[in-house]
Amino acid sequence: MQSKQTVRAAAVQISPDLESLSGTLEKVLAVIDEAAKDGVELIVFPETFMPYYPYFSFILPPVKQGKPHLKLYEQAVEVPSATTDALSRKAKQHSMVIVMGVNERDHGSLYNTQLIFDATGELVLKRRKITPTYHERMIWGQGDAAGLKVVETNVGRVGALACWEHYNPLARYSLMTQHEQIHCAQFPGSLVGPIFGEQMDVTIRHHALESGCFVINATGWLTDIQIQSLTDDPEMQKALRDGCNTAIITPEGKHLVPPMTEGEGYIVADLDMGLIDKRKRMMDSVGHYARPELLSLRIQNAPSQYTTPMFQTPIVESSIEVTGESNHEIITNSEI
Template sequence: MNTRIIKAAAVQISPVLGEAEGTLHKVCEAIDQAARQGAQIVVFPETFVPYYPYFSFIRPPVASGPEHMKLYEHAVVVPGPVTDAVAQQARAHGIVVVLGVNERDHGTIYNTQLVFDADGTLVLKRRKITPTFHERMVWGQGDGSGLKVVDTAVGRVGALACWEHYNPLARYALMAAHEEIHCAQFPGSLVGPIFADQMEVTIRHHALESGCFVINSTGWLTDAQIQSLTPEAGLQKALRGGCCTAIVSPEGVHLAPPLKEGEGMVIANLDMSLITKRKRMMDSVGHYARPELLSLVMDDRAAVPVRSSTPAGPAADVVPSAPLPQPFGSSSHEPERSPLARVA
């Protein structure tokens, strides 16, 4: 039985709207703070760097062009200066970091989740497979190559963003990979209190069904930020509430009071033996499964625009190789060349 105790931190935090550098500075400060409190893993909100595209929720597409272009300007290239800075913080403190970013890959922005191991290695880059409603005007779609669990210094870590948790097959893919710590990320400050209520049900259910810990992080907008996004009182109401930063045990229990307003950090100890305690009774991918009746088929190849095959060998994925100018700071890195791509 796994008897380790892992200290975890879930961060509720506001971005610096309109730029990446200020938001990144807040990320680094929060990592410092979590590490000072003994945290071994820290989780940040969905697409926190440079900021979640709140504009797309309150403005019609025809009026969103300038803000969408600004998001392109400040979006994160992976690898690049943002990932270098976060990796350095993770390595300096020996802490696992889970960060949501708007990732720019040539002409498309993706909702991307990054997992940095305690030595600073980027061990997972995955993209939200289906952006929700208004988000489809902002982000491209991810693929099955990121639906996996990775080994880290704190255990087996998986991640999903926001309403991906309403895709039971996506969740099952991670459950079948035996995730021990599930990192959930939501934008926060959206929709209203009902969003926070639904979020809480969702993360507690996943903890129970998967028999894992769930660390959930949501963003937060100040009144001044909400007013800067829109002067209309009705639309401002749509940018309040919807926060539930929390840490939940495999038994569906909050390990600390959830944070639903303001900036802050939820910290709790994860007793890893509770995973076995839960799965002894109900292992949804083991003794409680019926794979001869119900099973999941998943295409875990990276989606690429061109595939070519030659008589000399098996099919090979072809990805354009032209480098993209760095939109934030300066770095000698080029965009990632789909290292997870697989042969068709």
Template sequence: MSDTQKVRVATVQLQPVLDSPDGTVARVLEEIAAVASEGAKLVVFPETAVPYYPYWSFVLPPVAMGRPHLALYEHAPTVPGPVTDAVAAAARQHGIVVVLGVNERDHGTLYNCQLIFDADGRIALKRRKITPTYHERMVWGQGDGSGLHAVDTAVGRIGALACWEHYNPLARYALMADHEAIHCSQFPGSLVGPIFAEQQEVTLRHHALESGCFVVNATSWLDDDQIHSITDDPKLQKGVSGGCYTAIIAPDGSHVVEPLRDGPGRLVADIDLALNTKRKRMMDSVGHYARPELLSLRLDDRCHAPVARDPVAATPDAIDEEPDHGESEPESAHRDAVARSAAG
């Protein structure tokens, strides 16, 4: 895609259906159709929008988390599976790129997973949050670096991170070095209070400036009844409210449209990717402004599995060879390319 192409993008401040996973998926599909009818070619949904973010984990002690945690296991989609099939069909039907957060179930573990569906319905990227934050460590397993790269889509080159991964400067730099043109960020929303929204704004506007790319962010929103269903303690209810900041940010750090900070809704706006070059002409963090001989990033983007099967290990000549940990040639080539890019 040409860097001068203008793209209409959308982001959704979604209200999940906490007592109906199918209901949340139905809302996702409705929003895809709605923004597509307005001409959007990209739509971003919040962190683990399907079936819902585990808000209870922020306000309940570990000893009381068993029942809701098991319910999340029951409702969490597999990838691929019926949920991803439905979203893929919607992306294909409407010719729109969809960035969706899900609680992914992989046998006995849940993962905070980001999915990018290209406009033809293909899953262009599946990545897992590399380090769940604070209370989230009781809910999700850790991801690896295999998804820590940008992907080419119908609207350009996209990268994605979830929530406090944006506080890991090396994770952000990996995507910058892979030349993301649009950064899709996902936060939970309805968490921590207004300070959380303020922190998101500072962090994401800075990333837009530092990376010289557009940032499209999505958060969720809960109403009072949903907050009361999570906890009946008024003091704890403050911990699962506020924190909403759904926004579209230009490479100069400005808001393309006024952000959503309360209530369910959506933003739709036209962006011009030529502005990326305008910003990078002055300051390209992974190009003329980098000093790779002084500072560089080492990235392991292999997919790590608990068992590494080496089919040639039984032969005498291969005893001393290192296993490839299931790494394919394209993955190896991509890792080498990112290393070269990060090193200038």
């Protein structure tokens, strides 16, 4: 368990550079420097913020997505790369835990990936969204449960999920069983309309209550000029407005500071880690309130394998050990 009694956290809501990864990275590094002046120890950025969330996939039919999809490939982040090195250096420079959402390129596929850099600069978690939602399935491949991990960091035990993964109760429960203290949530923002932000509020507050942890939620923001650059259809432009709810939630389900629902910036709050025990004294979903003999979770947490040998040569070893009147036969790697 971490020893910090108070953690200063920030949730960021800014717009990406829709033209280049380098432009978005420049904005990210500037925000980190600014937050460091405020004493921030943990900072969370929006879903796939680097280079940008694929908003085009929500408003364009598949037949028209080829060009912007290939552009996203060109700007996507490889792990490791010069981009991740820059984030690592910045984390170490400011002794800050950084949670970043990226479009990760792995050879011929893109993934919705969450990265957690510890205050030492070490990349302590790289996980991929297990199931892209609706239009996102045209863009990203599926992740696996190997990334459903809570990691020890300078600010405590940190877990992360992206967007509608928060509607997968088993995914959330897998992190709860690992006793996460701070949950980092990432959503795209500037999508769907006001109802998206309203639903988000319910979702993150419920997770805070159910898991007895803090939730730091970051959403992206599109400017009017950016929205107009994505589509000149007024109806489609409506689909790229609102839907933001950048927030910091206590284990009691309360907003520590007013959430950001529009504009650019970030919110900062001090997390009183003692509130975790206060909540879990009443209801610990993976402890005294659980009934594992009745309900339990099975997780396939091995990384996805793309090749599996069809035939293996069996190795048979046998030996007889005689000790007194007892014979013990040991057979390993049997042909059976």
